[in-house]
Amino acid sequence: MTITQIIALAIVQGLTEFLPISSSAHLILPAQILGWQDQGLAFDVAVHVGSLIAVLLHFRKDVWDIAMAWFAQFANKQQTADSRLGWAIILGTIPAGLAGVLLDDWIEANLRSVAVIAATTIIFGLLLGFAERFAKVGQGVKNINLPHAVVIGLAQMLALVPGTSRSGITMTAALFLGYSKTAAARFSFLLSIPLIVAAGAWITKDLIGQHLSSQEWLQIGLGTVMSAIAAWVCIKLFLKWIEKIGYWPFVAYRLLLGAVLIILLLTGSVS
Template identity: 50%
Template sequence: MDFLQIIILALIQGITEFLPISSSGHLVLPAQLLDWQDQGNAFDVAVHVGTLLAVCIYFWSDIKALWLGWTASLIKKQPSHEATLSWCIIWATLPALLFGGVLSLLGWDEKLRSTLVIATTTIVFGLLLWQSELKGKKTRELTEMTIYLALLIGFAQALALIPGTSRSGITITIALFLGFNRSAAARFSFLLSIPVILAAGTLKILQLVAAAEPVAWDVLIYGAVIAGVSAFLCIHWFLGFINRIGLLPFVIYRLLLGIVLFCLYFAVEF
């Protein structure tokens, strides 16, 4: 990988990981347009570590409060909003882990990574995001999150294992349908990403170790740093942006991206 390829792929991962526009949909484009080879598992691990560090640093005070609340609920049986939210995140993570394990065992995770699938899901779930923006009441705060509501969002998150869905997009969509305001929906989506990205990154590391591939450490470090910095800035920008502008720009962008991907697919196939 040359340095330009490292920068472009790391920026794509860092920016699109937390925006409701599908990172997988964008990672297809460089290979299609520039005829690049697959970047490999090692680079995927590096950029996932970068985005994980970014969200952990940005929400460090929240993570600390959630951890203290959760441990207090276990040891002292002391209820709190932080303890409830921690349990909500834990329960909401389970569907994605179970569904991801099933896909991996059946070998469907790679089969679904096609331009046609990604183009279709990019458009379909983009339209669903638009409906949630129009019909969601946007009155609930994050303090009103319950295990039941979190599980519904968690099952939606499991759908994001289908490439093109967008993990942040589908979780924000369902949270809006459930009545949460944009800020609460986005904040819960970002917090919910931490265990999922950690699990995905750990799985990729195990696959990398098992494959015993040669490692270019300079490439991995550059990728992790670029992805992490861009992800951190993206989170900060997005949380402010959705309260002022809403989600319609992302819906329009997804529809345009889906059309481009369909055009690329048919150009290659026919």
């Protein structure tokens, strides 16, 4: 990959990992539409590490408080809002984690196409729009109970399909369950932490034993840094603006992107 491609893909990953528009779709499309070479496993690990650094940095106090409360509950036999949130994150992670282990290879072989991305981009964009329009919201992130965490976790399984958007589907589910826009976003971001770790580890296992060139190490370093910067800016601005602008800009973007992809398919520009 060229330096321009590395920077572009890293920024795209950093931004779309947390916006409700699907990071997997935006990383697949450059190869499908622009003819860019596949970024490879090492680069995938790099941009995931960058996203992880950003979300841990932004939520460092929340993560610390949740972790301390979760471990403390076993000593003092008392539940707190933070320890319950820790359980919610654990339960919300399990469905997607299991589905990833069982279905990742099949999805990789059968669903990484422009047609699938066009369909899921539109369908789940409309679903996010319905949630924005009709859901009665108001509860905060620390009000998320365990049954709701499981529902959000089950919804997160759908994000394995390219174009769905992990953040988009979890925010949509949280909105339908009655949580505020900010609460939906914060829980989605916190829920991303164990999954990003798991995804990075899953990809890394295929790299074990491989000898990377100096050029590949440069790509890894640059990809990690650019992804981390883009993701941190994205999280900060998203949480600042979401209550004001809502999810409609992302719904509109998804519908426009889906329409463009359908036109490209119909004209034979992509397959």
